Amino acid sequence: MSNHSDRLAALRQQLAAQGLDGFVVPLTDEHMSEYVGSYAHRLAWLTGFEGSAGSAAVLADKAATFTDGRYTLQVRQQVDGADWSFESVPESNVTDWLKAHAPAGARIGYDPWLHRRDWVARTREALAAKGAELVAVTTNPIDAVWSDRPERSKAALVVHPERLAGRSSADKRQAVADWLGEQGADAAVLAALDSIAWTFNLRGSDVSRTPVGLAFALVHGDGTADLFVEGEKVTAELRQHLGNGVRLHERAEFEAKLGELGGKTVAVDPERSVAAIGEALEKAGATIIALRDPTVLPRATKNETEVAGHRAAQTRDGAVMVKFLKWVDAHQGELDELKASARLEEIRREDPTLKDLSFDSISAFGANAASPHYHSTEKSNVPFAPGSLYLIDSGGQYEDGTTDITRTVAVGEPTPEMRDRFTRVLQGHIAIDSAVFPKGTRGGQLDSFARRPLWEAGLDYAHGTGHGVGSFLSVHEGPQRIAPVGGAYAGGDEPLQAGMILSNEPGYYKEGEYGIRIENLVLVVPVEVAGADKELLGFETLTFAPIDRRLIDRALLSDREVQWLNDYHAEVVRRIGPGLGAEERAWLEEQCAPL
Structure with missing residues (x-):
């Protein structure tokens, strides 16, 4: 499509085809990252805004971007004001805007792999007060109309040596295991890319300017872990570095693995994990403890x-x-x-x-x-x-x-x-x-x-x-x-x-x-x-x-x-x-x- 107005029109057509009256577009990925791989630049593709923090909401007859004071000038330079209104955060936010502008009976879509659970709950409640509904999509409608969307990076993960890390991966995983024992939990979900990179002493090149690799992880109470990463990214050196204590799986198997944790108590960081993770665990019958990722403070x-x-x-x-x-x-x-x-x-x-x-x-x-x-x-x-x-x-x-x-x-x-x-x-x-x-x-x-x-x-x-x-x-x-x-x-x-x-x-x-x-x-x-x-x-x-x-x-x-x-x-x-x-x-x- 030749310009961003065409892209907005194409998205609205796709929303209608999916039975939706609106859609929310955050600037993040499945890991709640600030900086994301090119495949996840949905907000920039749709609006033209290239800042590192923002979001957008689209309805059939109006659309808005949401940025904080760092981007007041930039968003107006990069985004067409004829198509989008400019909302300032924190004075405004997506939830309040939807509550004010979504018509009664509207079905507003969201991608559960791109939003936190608290946002989903808050927005669902706000829309319900208007007689509207927040609807999880299985196919992101932007992906459906973004014909030349880049693929996820296939770059290999690399070992970050202990001489630079200062601690072994096994030592870090054992510290998580000790923490799990204190919390009465069986496993912890690690979804933030920098947490995974730090815990396993890995680095990658999947996100421009940030040396991380696309992966998910589960760390268990015995200090072992499951690492979910695309097979093309795994080298013999990486396997040797991780050792027998880390089981490797394809990244696409992560959701299914969550479904095997029924009866387990699982620590999930509500700030660094998307709604889809919590939904998969609940569906499996796991007990979720909302706690901060145990690697965040040691990493800091x-x-x-x-x-x-x-x-x-x-x-x-x-x-x-x-x-x-x-x-x-x-x-x-x-x-x-x-x-x-x-x-x-x-x-x-x-x-x-x-x-x-x-x-x-x-x-x-x-x-x-x-x-x-x-x-x-x-x-x-x-x-x-x-x-x-x-x-x-x-x-x-x-x-x-x-x-x-x-x-x-x-x-x-x-x-x-x-x-x-x-x-x-x-x-x-x-x-x-x-x-x-x-x-x-x-x-x-x-x-x-x-x-x-x-x-x-x-x-x-x-x-x-x-x-x-x-x-x-x-x-x-x-x-x-x-x-x-x-x-x-x-x-x-x-x-x-x-x-x-x-x-x-x-x-x-x-x-x-x-x-x-x-x-x-x-x-x-x-x-x-x-x-x-x-x-x-x-x-x-x-x-x-x-x-x-x-x-x-x-x-x-x-x-x-x-x-x-x-x-x-x-x-x-x-x-x-x-x-x-x-x-x-x-x-x-x-x-x-x-x-």
């Missing part, structure tokens, strides 16, 4: 080997950023967004330990940077011009760690307002980095530290301040976040623990003009304070690259903030400088001179 609290790997990867990536930022400074007059991001990727790929980027780089100049998750295309690409800002948010998937860094740099002479806003963002960044807090503190309790300098000027930003980061895994990893509690920011109420890695990335965005963000990764560590009567935690900075001094209004900074910046820049030179050539080191030392 990195062991010493993983922490060492992160530190090494961040140092190498810092050298990449220094080379890139120097190059940008030297070529500002001849650059555009795509040229800049292409050059950054070239520099990163000079490192043989790089396996992929950790996400598609956000290379944004001027007004484009006002969209926090902007993605430059041939159509949107703009050249650099004096008097504005360039924002580059990027990262790498290295075999020993995952990186994520944002820097905002001046192109030509910045305005006083730009310097004011940048300095306030820097103050918020410093406040998070410097925070000392009692054990048990939630990320949501720290979030306002980053926003206060902006709030004092009547400003704010519409995204969280920090997300968890995996160890050669997902660049967005839960359960921890530094974000307001509730609304669109799930995870802000998770207690921070030593070993967790998070981003520290306050920002400011002025629609139509510019965007600012400063992002480093930080590690939660114990902190000793003389005379303290509580266990305390703080952050160790992991990311080292210069912060643009040309954008700083010195008058706004306290002496303590100036000392933080000078100390940070001295550490950048100490860590990154030895790996650079003489010319690059001289440039770095100039950028990191004391303020």
